[in-house]
Amino acid sequence: MLSYRHSYHAGNYADVLKHSVLIHILEYLKNKDKPFCYVDTHAGAGLYSLRSEQAIKTNEYQQGIGALWQQDDLPAAVVAYRDLIKSFNSAGKLAFYPGSPLIALHLMRQQDRLFLYELHNTEIKILAAAIKKDKRVTLLHQDAFKDCLRLMPPQQRRGLVLIDPSYEMKTDYQQVVETLIQLHKRFATGTYALWYPVVERQRINELEQKITASQLSNVQLFELGQVADSDQLGMKASGLIVVNPPWTLKTAMQQTLPYLAKQLGIGGQGSYRIKQLKAE
Numbered sequence: 642m643l644s645y646r647h648s649y650h651a652g653n654y655a656d657v658l659k660h661s662v663l664i665h666i667l668e669y670l671k672n673k674d675k676p677f678c679y680v681d682t683h684a685g686a687g688l689y690s691l692r693s694e695q696a697i698k699t700n701e702y703q704q705g706i707g708a709l710w711q712q713d714d715l716p717a718a719v720v721a722y723r724d725l726i727k728s729f730n731s732a733g734k735l736a737f738y739p740g741s742p743l744i745a746l747h748l749m750r751q752q753d754r755l756f757l758y759e760l761h762n763t764e765i766k767i768l769a770a771a772i773k774k775d776k777r778v779t780l781l782h783q784d785a786f787k788d789c790l791r792l793m794p795p796q797q798r799r800g801l802v803l804i805d806p807s808y809e810m811k812t813d814y815q816q817v818v819e820t821l822i823q824l825h826k827r828f829a830t831g832t833y834a835l836w837y838p839v840v841e842r843q844r845i846n847e848l849e850q851k852i853t854a855s856q857l858s859n860v861q862l863f864e865l866g867q868v869a870d871s872d873q874l875g876m877k878a879s880g881l882i883v884v885n886p887p888w889t890l891k892t893a894m895q896q897t898l899p900y901l902a903k904q905l906g907i908g909g910q911g912s913y914r915i916k917q918l919k920a921e
């Protein structure tokens with residue numbers, strides 16, 4: 642049974658990185674008029690109140706979007722991100738946080754299409770209410786790992802797949818790589834963004850090794866750490882592994898991650914990594 646709820650974590654430092662990269666990739670795809678598709682394999686609830694019991698309980702957003710809200714020295718990619726989050730809030734007050742499906746929907750055009758998977762019985766209802774009726778969107782209350790291959794290659798032959806599970810089940814670490822490779826076999830020119838948490842560093846080392854040993858090419862890794870690696874419980878860092886990134890992404894992240902590590906790190910422990918996992 643699924644118990645993870647993103648409402649405890651919405652707007653935290655991991656979302657800052659994930660959603661800044663998401664915005665950058667979608668904006669890049671919009672450079673051409675041709676339609677594209679966006680597949681969100683793990684969509685979540687779509688819109689989060691930062692005044693909810695869950696958000697208040699962890700307060701994680703304060704050391705994420707909250708720590709960027711008033712800054713006037715943000716790098717360009719973070720300005721785009723912060724301004725988009727502002728458009729979901731009124732009077733300059735930070736009260737709501739859009740998840741990946743609403744961020745994508747906000748940016749996408751009439752000709753583009755979204756496929757949103759969410760397996761949790763409650764989250765899918767909240768997501769449906771947040772999306773309302775929109776003919777661009779197909780909502781799928783299904784196990785994405787079992788279903789998403791049938792969408793490939795997409796009719797548009799252009800697009801982004803975001804793979805963002807909660808890693809509640811340890812098998813997710815294996816499943817994400819297998820799914821990524823299978824998707825890529827069917828749609829080799831697509832862009833893929835795979836999110837990972839650094840809870841135990843060894844799991845991420847193994848994830849990187851599997852990708853390095855695979856047939857995938859043109860793969861970059863972007864990671865943001867909030868505290869130093871240790872054996873303590875909990876997430877210390879998180880990252881995105883991007884296959885076929887826009888050529889502009891690496892430079893944008895080189896300009897962004899040092900700032901985020903400084904601004905969002907705790908007690909001076911912030912860190913970042915940028916790595917070319919596979920050559921073009």
Ligand SMILES: C[S@@+](CC[C@H](N)C(=O)[O-])C[C@H]1O[C@@H](n2cnc3c(N)ncnc32)[C@H](O)[C@@H]1O
Pocket residue numbers: 643645646647659681682683684685686687739740741742758759760761764783784785786805806807
């Ligand atoms: C980390 S959250 C998603 C956050 C969202 N992508 C965002 O950035 O705003 C992961 C979500 O995946 C859902 N989920 C877990 N396993 C799934 C599966 N096999 N297929 C589809 N959804 C799943 C969970 O219920 C949870 O809502």
